[in-house]
Ligand SMILES: Nc1ncnc2c1ncn2[C@@H]1O[C@H](COP(=O)(O)OP(=O)(O)O)[C@@H](O)[C@H]1O
């Protein structure tokens with residue numbers, strides 16, 4: 001395993017034609033920690049995540065993963081280097097079964113070994129998926145879909161995991177469960193996680209560090225505890 | 241009675257070939273959300289090339305293989321020059337013009353080299369008069385072989401899409417190309433693969449149709465492609481079963497019209513009937529409404 005020096009972003013910019021969604025963002029995710037990226041709708045969180053995973057090309061700046069410059073790599077190359085990204089809005093392959101979703105996630109990133117063993121581990125982790133393994137993923141409940149997405153994103157034991165608003169549209173109980181799982185992944189597998197959320201409180205409860213984006217720029221950053229303790233934060237930057 | 245069965249049987253056979261073309265068109269439609277209007281000319285080029293190679297004294301198996309591979313190879317070119325550059329431009333519909341243009345260019349090229357007259361396509365395996373007796377009905381060996389090969393290819397295609405990593409990747413890219421890329425799937429290569437598969441299916445379909453009709457000419461691919469489109473849309477533009485049912489329905493309707501009304505009305509009537517069916521069931525027989533993305 002290469003030395004884990006973390007994910008480092010320097011002066012990152014993302015443009016969509018005339019729209020500049022990310023403006024000169026620099027941040028660093030320490031290995032084995034959870035970093036929360038907070039910000040209101042339209043602040044540029046998803047664009048930042050997509051630039052890290054390669055779906056949105058960076059118009060300027062540099063992204064290094066464990067010391068390797070990945071700025072010019074295509075998304076699938078980054079994925080195979082151990083960077084996993086779960087998109088906003090529970091994007092899974094709706095017409096494929098739960099098992100096929102896991103299988104597709106495994107096919108091109110596996111590091112040898114059998115699929116069956118990893119799939120069994122997923123069903124052990126989330127027993128309620130066992131009965132639904134042959135059900136089209138589009139027919140699952142939101143919580144179950146989020147479990148499939150997390151399991152698929154983690155199926156090859158990536159070193160880095162990007163999560164875009166995992167709490168969106170889920171009931172509070174499920175959110176608790178999902179965030180408990182995210183925390184355990186970081187603790188037990190030492191996966192470095194970057195997590196973006198509009199709801200600051202949920203994210204800061206599990207995160208070690210965090211930053212706040214506003215109109216594509218980092219306006220606050222620091223330790224999660226310090227950000228969580230700041231009463232002006234949500235009023236000033238998160239739109240209430 | 242036998243006449244009806246004969247018509248239905250030949251309809252099923254040509255319909256299975258339409259299904260292959262439909263399958264090819266659907267494959268590239270799903271991976272790129274474009275329709276390849278050059279497909280017909282690519283298919284024609286494959287069968288004309290096969291004739292030319294046979295004429296040059298090449299063994300049958302070799303000539304057919306090269307013809308089909310040529311169709312697959314030309315599809316790589318089609319994707320590279322007529323589709324990929326235009327998809328970069330976002331919502332451009334330029335691919336309509338570029339794929340049509342490529343088709344017309346190929347048709348013109350073949351006309352210039354081989355002339356626009358029909359060229360005789362030799363019997364490859366069975367003579368057009370060979371037949372087998374099937375429960376008292378005389379069945380053309382050629383048609384039977386065409387049906388067998390088409391069904392085999394459809395099954396192979398289905399197995400590829402469900403059981404192999406690259407096949408699943410084709411389906412994943414069709415669902416959501418971004419999510420597929422994030423799963424480590426090399427999306428560009430999967431798209432190229434879908435074009436090659438589409439070309440190979442079309443190439444084989446072209447050779448089989450040429451075998452049945454006995455001639456090829458520079459224009460014959462276009463009609464076939466249109467029939468393939470109809471079969472695909474009719475079947476719901478998505479899965480193998482739909483393409484097969486769509487193709488076979490079209491083939492049977494066409495042959496019944498040809499047998500009882502007039503062969504000149506074959507295509508016209510078939511289209512009219514399908515238009516009525518689609519007006520009633522716009523998503524096709526097997527079509528599902530697409531899941532909307534959240
Ligand atoms: N594909 C796109 N094309 C054009 N503009 C976009 C695109 N995606 C996002 N934007 C714009 O970029 C800005 C940031 O969006 P986004 O990164 O989705 O923010 P967030 O995830 O924080 O809600 C918004 O103004 C949005 O309208």
Ligand SMILES: [Mg+2]
Pocket residue numbers: 042045046047088164
């Ligand atoms: Mg977002």
